[in-house]
Amino acid sequence: MVDCATLSSVTLCPTFWAGLGAGLSVLLSAIGAGLGIGLSGPAIAGAGVERPEVMLKTFIATILAEALAIYGLVVGLLSVFDITSALTIEKGVRIFAAGLTMGAAALGAGFGIGAAGSAMASATAERPEIFSRAVISLILAEALAIYALVTGLLLLFTGAG
Amino acid sequence: MRWLRVCCYYSQAPAKRASVPSDTLSHIVRDNYLIALLRGKRSQLLDRQQYLSLSESKSQTEIIGLLSEGSYGSELSKLSSESSPIETQRAIRQGFARSVMSLIAASRGDTRVFLSEYRRRFDAYDLAGLVVYKAQGRSWEDYLTTRQPLALMKEAELHRLYSIDDLTAIASEGGDRELVARLKSFSMEDAAGEKASLVRDTINGWGEERFYKYIDEKLSGLDRQNCQPIAGSSVDIANLLLILRSKILSTSGIRDHLIPTHWKLNQRTIDQLLASPDVSQALDSMSTHGYYYKVLAGARQKYEESKSLAFIEVALMNHQLKLSTRLFLGSPYSVGIVLGFLTLKENEAKNLGAVLTGVGAGLPSDELRSLITVQN
Numbered sequence: 001m002v003d004c005a006t007l008s009s010v011t012l013c014p015t016f017w018a019g020l021g022a023g024l025s026v027l028l029s030a031i032g033a034g035l036g037i038g039l040s041g042p043a044i045a046g047a048g049v050e051r052p053e054v055m056l057k058t059f060i061a062t063i064l065a066e067a068l069a070i071y072g073l074v075v076g077l078l079s080v081f082d083i084t085s086a087l088t089i090e091k092g093v094r095i096f097a098a099g100l101t102m103g104a105a106a107l108g109a110g111f112g113i114g115a116a117g118s119a120m121a122s123a124t125a126e127r128p129e130i131f132s133r134a135v136i137s138l139i140l141a142e143a144l145a146i147y148a149l150v151t152g153l154l155l156l157f158t159g160a161g
Numbered sequence: 162m163r164w165l166r167v168c169c170y171y172s173q174a175p176a177k178r179a180s181v182p183s184d185t186l187s188h189i190v191r192d193n194y195l196i197a198l199l200r201g202k203r204s205q206l207l208d209r210q211q212y213l214s215l216s217e218s219k220s221q222t223e224i225i226g227l228l229s230e231g232s233y234g235s236e237l238s239k240l241s242s243e244s245s246p247i248e249t250q251r252a253i254r255q256g257f258a259r260s261v262m263s264l265i266a267a268s269r270g271d272t273r274v275f276l277s278e279y280r281r282r283f284d285a286y287d288l289a290g291l292v293v294y295k296a297q298g299r300s301w302e303d304y305l306t307t308r309q310p311l312a313l314m315k316e317a318e319l320h321r322l323y324s325i326d327d328l329t330a331i332a333s334e335g336g337d338r339e340l341v342a343r344l345k346s347f348s349m350e351d352a353a354g355e356k357a358s359l360v361r362d363t364i365n366g367w368g369e370e371r372f373y374k375y376i377d378e379k380l381s382g383l384d385r386q387n388c389q390p391i392a393g394s395s396v397d398i399a400n401l402l403l404i405l406r407s408k409i410l411s412t413s414g415i416r417d418h419l420i421p422t423h424w425k426l427n428q429r430t431i432d433q434l435l436a437s438p439d440v441s442q443a444l445d446s447m448s449t450h451g452y453y454y455k456v457l458a459g460a461r462q463k464y465e466e467s468k469s470l471a472f473i474e475v476a477l478m479n480h481q482l483k484l485s486t487r488l489f490l491g492s493p494y495s496v497g498i499v500l501g502f503l504t505l506k507e508n509e510a511k512n513l514g515a516v517l518t519g520v521g522a523g524l525p526s527d528e529l530r531s532l533i534t535v536q537n
Binding site: 039040042043044045046047049050051114115118119121122123125126127 | 189190193194195196197198200201202203204205267489493
């Protein structure tokens with residue numbers, strides 16, 4: 001067990017790294033989700049004004065953006081459960097890396113979902129028949145966050161305890 | 162590739178221009194509601210097939226019934242079978258204005274300023290109508306029915322202008338120094354006689370110039386690049402029409418009434434046009450112009466056949482419709498697509514006006530179709 005109070009530098013403290021990682025995962029993912037919803041939401045509303053029938057299916061953009069916050073929360077909570085008295089510096093840095101990976105990826109994916117979702121809603125408002133093709137870029141943006149989620153979980157669950 | 166083009170554009174652009182990524186980003190963040198709204202509205206614009214069906218209608222009432230669910234429904238429903246063409250046109254103008262006002266309500270920041278500048282064009286149309294109606298001795302009530310609902314000038318202000326008898330005073334009160342200078346050698350008698358179209362075009366041209374100047378001086382990046390061809394071609398064609406009309410009317414000194422600003426119709430071309438002895442030769446010289454040769458293809462022949470300049474307005478509208486359609490395909494995040502939509506919507510209003518008035522006057526559907534301009 002590492003007693004952080006006795007260390008010469010906080011950077012040697014595993015709890016510091018693990019806590020920072022868990023915080024970044026939730027914080028950056030929430031910002032990413034906020035960007036995604038904030039950018040695509042108004043466009044969905046605009047599309048719904050003229051074409052109420054497309055509003056429900058274009059909501060997929062906000063749902064996908066919301067999922068980013070859930071991914072961040074999952075990594076964040078799993079990280080918090082790992083912060084025990086037996087935490088080593090290696091595990092602490094792994095948890096930090098997992099949180100940063102998840103958070104940063106969710107931030108990028110959130111912007112991607114926001115911009116692509118807004119364009120998808122606009123395009124669907126003009127030509128509803130292209131929805132199934134316009135939604136592909138949205139799913140690809142979401143996939144970026146899933147890659148980070150997989151990497152983050154691997155970082156959390158593999159390696160020495 | 163688009164970013165590469167953007168970088169190339171900026172490497173040649175003056176330093177005052179704002180960066181394209183920041184412009185685009187601000188449109189993504191701020192205008193996504195508006196863009197989705199106008200794309201939805203665009204999908205409801207009448208297409209060629211619908212115009213063809215409308216032109217085959219037997220009466221105005223039938224057309225009004227067909228359009229009752231559309232964007233002009235609430236205005237057209239107030240018309241009856243006895244409605245005059247002026248009332249019909251007014252109802253369509255109000256439908257168009259309602260559409261534009263909903264965009265203004267949905268817009269924010271610079272885009273709202275842009276739409277206000279767009280509305281100022283209609284002040285020029287109102288002022289031109291006012292001068293011509295006043296000069297022809299028609300009543301204020303008659304003039305009021307032709308008013309543009311989108312114009313910013315208040316009815317009280319127009320009423321005050323209507324009580325003025327001097328053209329220079331009207332131009333000074335309702336316009337600015339530039340309009341006064343441009344109307345200098347015209348009088349109210351000119352606006353009543355055969356030169357009425359010249360006076361009207363001069364005032365309308367002043368309105369087009371104000372809008373073009375706003376785009377050229379206040380907008381930057383893709384906004385400016387996308388809007389310039391539409392507003393610039395309006396200014397150029399306004400000048401061309403003034404020159405051609407002056408030749409038909411054998412009026413001298415038209416140079417003083419021309420719009421000093423130009424886009425592709427530069428001073429050398431204007432000098433050439435002014436030096437041409439008649440309309441046919443002037444149109445011939447346009448057939449070699451680097452930009453307008455395509456827009457005005459076959460212009461001389463069309464003029465010889467019709468002895469009217471109406472085909473130029475149709476050619477301009479066709480050109481602007483092409484530009485607008487291209488904007489929708491290529492530049493989703495700029496005010497260009499707002500202007501593109503407004504151009505398409507304005508054209509729809511003109512087409513509907515032509516169809517309703519034509520059907521009311523009993524024109525055969527073949528003739529009606531020739532009055533309709535539709536995007537390809």
